[in-house]
Amino acid sequence: MHPAFSVVFFTTATGAGYGLLALLGVLGPLGFIAPDFWLGFVGMGLALGLIAAGLLSSTGHLGRPERAWRAFSQWRSSWLSREGVASVTTFIPAGLFGMGWIFLGRLDGWVAAAGVLATIGAIVTVCMTGMTYASLKPIAQWHSPYTLPGYLIFSAMSGSVLVNALLQGFALGSTIPLAASVLLTLLGWGWKLATWRYNDQLEIQTNANTATGLVGGTVRSLEWPHTEENYLLKEMGFRIARKHSAKLRRVTQALAFGLPILLLIAAFALPWPFAAVSSALAAIVQFAGMLVERWLFFAEAKHTVMLYYGR
Template sequence: VGAVATVCTTGMIYASLKPIAQWHSRFTLPGYLIFSAMTGGVLFNALLQGFGGGSRAVLAFALVLTLLGWGWKLATWRHNDELEIPTTANTATGLAGGTVRSLEWPHTEENYLLKEMGFRIARKHSAKLRRITQALAFALPALLLAGAFVLTWPAAAVLSVIAALLQLAGMLVERWLFFAEAKHTVTLYYGR
């Protein structure tokens, strides 16, 4: 119960942040719930399989959740790619008429806000990182879980553990992209 509450709270916090349109959407909270159930199901399956107590129902549940998570992530990316973000320097400052621009840049070098919220390099490579996420978090674990479904122990256990490890790596990339692809309003101050 505590883990579910933590996931819901975290998802609701990100979804409530209006300055970040990619997070302030109907996809954020369900995504957190689906991904937590998906990764938990795959890990639970790996543990059961690893200790020789594998359950076909848990395995099937993990596979279905992985496919659901993949579909949800694709829908989220599609939604975020189609967003028209109306925020400009004018709307962020509340000044109408003319074009708001800085006469002097706020800093002469990178600072915390630009390092943590600028993510220009990540956006440049987002297509490649999305493919890596899809392969590691969804496609390969789904294939391995399907293979485990038709094999017996210990081969099913090996495939299940590999699926859990790959999914962990893929979800780390996915979480990093979640932050990196978001366009933070604060970067308008820096002309980005």
């Protein structure tokens, strides 16, 4: 699949933003985060800013962005439409939670209820995003048991690293968010390795013979349907060399998982403000690594429509 940067940034930014929002929505009411004005302003601003930036970026891949609103009408049958509805709906409790925290200095009562609803909305939206890809049967690398859990794990991982950086920045850090960030990053690393192993060993059952029903011999294409590139070849037929794929996988492991873990471990031993700097660097490096991981997620996917072109 063609890895358009608008979609790559969308899935990375919204995943991190919803992960941060989900954690803030429960940590605040549970008393792990103080109802401080600047903490709420920066935390909610970062979460909603990442979400909004990602959603706006996603429209860049549309042929007619001004018609994006029409996608909301297909929520009965489309996971993409459900994702849009869930993302917009989540802004309501998230906005109430943010206003109560920032302007009223409260994280109890109706503000706590709004935070819990925002957490639920964030989780549901990430699930809708994951199902948008996991439901596509023509793409075997996505239509697998690893896709939906992967979206949830990576969102929780990115969100926890951001929460830790936020708390460290306000000198409120503790071993609990640091340890959670390390453990979730290790979980994400393991899940990514397992996903790659599954995809590399995947045997696609569909071929030119099964597609045409001619099972008595080997079906071959005598010539292409046309002589020039078209939309399908550009969007569905993107190919990446194996050597480049292997290199980018190593870059993903280093930036998204390995280096953030080292920086987070360093934050355990460093005093403030060095621990805050190390935590912030971990969040920045991981975000860059997840951009590479999302690019590979699209680039390594193979659509069965390419059988029509003899690939």
